[in-house]
Amino acid sequence: MALEHAILVSLLEQPGSGYELARRFERSIGRFWTATHQQIYRVLKRMEADGWVVGRDVGQDGRPDKRSYEVSAAGRETLTEWLREPVQPEAVRHDLAVKIRGAAFDDAAGRARLVDEVRRYRAGHEETLARYLAGERRDFPAGGDLDTGQRLQHVVLRGGIAYERMLLDWLDDVLETLLKGLP
Amino acid sequence: MALEHAILVSLLEQPGSGYELARRFERSIGRFWTATHQQIYRVLKRMEADGWVVGRDVGQDGRPDKRSYEVSAAGRETLTEWLREPVQPEAVRHDLAVKIRGAAFDDAAGRARLVDEVRRYRAGHEETLARYLAGERRDFPAGGDLDTGQRLQHVVLRGGIAYERMLLDWLDDVLETLLKGLP
DNA sequence: CCTTGATATGCAACGAGTTGCATAGCAGGA
DNA sequence: TCCTGCTATGCAACTCGTTGCATATCAAGG
Numbered sequence: 001m002a003l004e005h006a007i008l009v010s011l012l013e014q015p016g017s018g019y020e021l022a023r024r025f026e027r028s029i030g031r032f033w034t035a036t037h038q039q040i041y042r043v044l045k046r047m048e049a050d051g052w053v054v055g056r057d058v059g060q061d062g063r064p065d066k067r068s069y070e071v072s073a074a075g076r077e078t079l080t081e082w083l084r085e086p087v088q089p090e091a092v093r094h095d096l097a098v099k100i101r102g103a104a105f106d107d108a109a110g111r112a113r114l115v116d117e118v119r120r121y122r123a124g125h126e127e128t129l130a131r132y133l134a135g136e137r138r139d140f141p142a143g144g145d146l147d148t149g150q151r152l153q154h155v156v157l158r159g160g161i162a163y164e165r166m167l168l169d170w171l172d173d174v175l176e177t178l179l180k181g182l183p
Numbered sequence: 184m185a186l187e188h189a190i191l192v193s194l195l196e197q198p199g200s201g202y203e204l205a206r207r208f209e210r211s212i213g214r215f216w217t218a219t220h221q222q223i224y225r226v227l228k229r230m231e232a233d234g235w236v237v238g239r240d241v242g243q244d245g246r247p248d249k250r251s252y253e254v255s256a257a258g259r260e261t262l263t264e265w266l267r268e269p270v271q272p273e274a275v276r277h278d279l280a281v282k283i284r285g286a287a288f289d290d291a292a293g294r295a296r297l298v299d300e301v302r303r304y305r306a307g308h309e310e311t312l313a314r315y316l317a318g319e320r321r322d323f324p325a326g327g328d329l330d331t332g333q334r335l336q337h338v339v340l341r342g343g344i345a346y347e348r349m350l351l352d353w354l355d356d357v358l359e360t361l362l363k364g365l366p
Numbered sequence: 367c368c369t370t371g372a373t374a375t376g377c378a379a380c381g382a383g384t385t386g387c388a389t390a391g392c393a394g395g396a
Numbered sequence: 397t398c399c400t401g402c403t404a405t406g407c408a409a410c411t412c413g414t415t416g417c418a419t420a421t422c423a424a425g426g
Contacts (some may be wrong), residue, residue, distance in 0.1 A: 003382085004276060009285040019404050032277035039383060041406065063389050065406045080289050084296050087304050088278050091413090094215035096270050097339050102192040104332035106263050113267050121270050138200060149287035155360040156280050159353045166349040170342045177338040186412085202374050222413060224376065247374045247421050273382090375423080383412070389405080396399085 002088075003043050004035040004052070008071055008079045013149070015070035017033055018044050031160045044069060075145060096121065100174060115178050122171040125135040132157060185271075186226050187235070189216040191254055191262045194236060196332065201227050227252060233263055244339040245325035255349045279304065283357060298361050312347040315340060 010021060010029050021044075022037035024030075047053045052075030058068045071079075096118070103111050140146065140154045195214050203226075205220035207213075230236045235258030238250045254262075279301070286294050303319055323329065323337045 001301050002281060003275075005285065006281045009281055009288070012288045013284070017404075018406095022404095028356050030275075030276055031283075032280035034276070036276050036384070037404090038385090038406080041404095060403090063402090066404060076288065079285055080293055083282055083285050083289050083293055087282065087300050088305075090277055090279075092213075092215055093185075093217070094273055095344060096273075097215035098185060098189045098192055098212075099266055099270065099333075100335050100339055101196070102188065104261055104335050105195045105259065106266050110263055110266055117270050124272075151283075151360055151363065152283055152287050155323070157285055158281060158356060162236050162349050162353050166345050170345050172342060174338050176269065177334055200374075201376095205374095219414070220374090221376080221415090225413095245375090249374060367422085368426090370423100370425085372423085375419080377416105377418080380418105381412100381414075383410100385410080386408090388407080391403085393402085394400090396397100 002082070003033070003035055003039065005079060005082050005133070007040065007043060007047065008052065009074055011069055011071045012076070012079070015068060017058075017066040017068050019066060032156070047075070051075070083104060100178075103178065104151060111178055115175060118171060118175055118178065120167065122175075125164055125167055125171070129161065129168065132161050133157075136161065185265070186216070186218055186222065187230060188262060188265050189218070190223065190226060190230065191235065193261070194252055194254045195262070196336075197218055198239075198251060200249040200251050211296060215339070234258070283361075286361065293348070294361055298358060301354060301358055301361065305351065305358075308347055308350055308354070312344065312351065315344045315347060319344065 006025075007021060007031055010016075010024055015145070016023075016024070018037065018041045021040050022035070025033065025035045025040065044055070045054065048055050048069070051072055053069045054072050055067045057065055059065050087117045099114060099117075104112050106114070136154075136157055140150070146154065187334070189212055191203060191232065193199075194206055199207070201224045204223050205218070208216065208218045208223065227236065227238070231238050234255055236252040236290050237255050238252045240248055241251045242248050253302075274337075282297060282300075289297070319337075319340055322338070323333070329337065
């Protein structure tokens with residue numbers, strides 16, 4: 001639905017090619033909007049056909065050519081229209097929560113396996129939090145002067161940090177609860 | 184991907200019809216796995232064909248007949264196999280975060296509109312939190328005796344509560360940040 | 367009596383998203 | 397020299413998910 005809009009925002013922040021967008025989605029934007037490179041290439045084509053973005057081929061030395069895109073006036077208008085629409089409730093798909101409730105119907109060995117999985121999962125999110133915090137120190141040093149765009153990027157990053165902290169606390173709670181069932 | 188598994192868990196907790204499942208997905212399970220009734224009916228058919236669930240028609244007085252399902256031994260086995268697989272990283276799609284970063288490319292009037300939207304959105308999540316807390320008081324009173332299944336349901340609910348609280352705090356941060364840009 | 371609304375199920379069409387594969391240039395190391 | 401890996405783009409096939417619509421029963425209210 002709104003992959004187009006996520007791409008528009010990303011290209012307004014910084015023009016780039018499909019490949020570069022895919023990289024950004026893996027890193028920054030992917031915090032709140034995931035997409036694979038195939039999806040991005042396909043949508044970029046459609047967006048170019050609709051006149052939302054303008055692409056041009058850029059030759060590079062030592063690398064294959066790339067096609068770099070920037071947002072057109074029409075694309076910008078499309079974005080601001082979308083910004084004024086109501087926020088859609090997000091579609092939640094949380095694998096782990098289903099598994100935790102499902103663990104009630106598995107045996108002790110199965111729950112022990114799940115404990116290991118939760119620990120692995122927790123370690124991954126600890127890394128994510130560390131990465132966010134490092135990014136925050138790098139891009140938003142205390143006392144630095146920020147423009148509107150940077151302040152907005154920062155508040156979104158703070159959201160990611162708050163989410164990860166909340167998640168880590170909850171995972172501790174989950175581990176404790178699971179372990180109570182395995183004396 | 185795992186709608187099947189979410190349905191299996193829900194049916195193990197309590198057998199029921201497609202309609203009832205859709206209701207539960209709106210309420211309880213929908214906290215971490217959304218699905219529409221069409222999807223549920225379609226998947227239930229496939230699951231019955233695969234022998235994961237057994238359906239039987241139940242006549243009701245004063246209401247149309249329904250087809251009630253319960254999980255078969257094969258379905259239970261399928262679920263425990265899935266429980267032992269690694270947890271997939273969840274696909275995040277967070278509309279609002281895209282809009283917040285997009286607000287940098289809108290004018291003051293547009294950002295003012297977004298502030299209203301964020302307030303509306305925040306009010307919705309305040310209601311959600313209140314509903315979770317009421318559910319917690321109802322289903323998990325302090326000092327009550329809980330079996331494994333109930334303890335697991337409770338820890339998942341606590342996750343929902345923690346998420347909503349984190350979100351409300353973050354939305355306050357967002358509002359403050361947006362308002363700084365509108366003197 | 368007629369409308370509205372809840373229960374209960376479903377089809378058809380479309381759009382979104384994933385998976386697997388293919389291509390091609392060039393860098394760097396074994 | 398060959399293999400691996402990164403940059404860079406893309407097709408084809410498939411599954412998943414959403415939207416709009418349709419149907420039928422019955423209760424309650426005006």
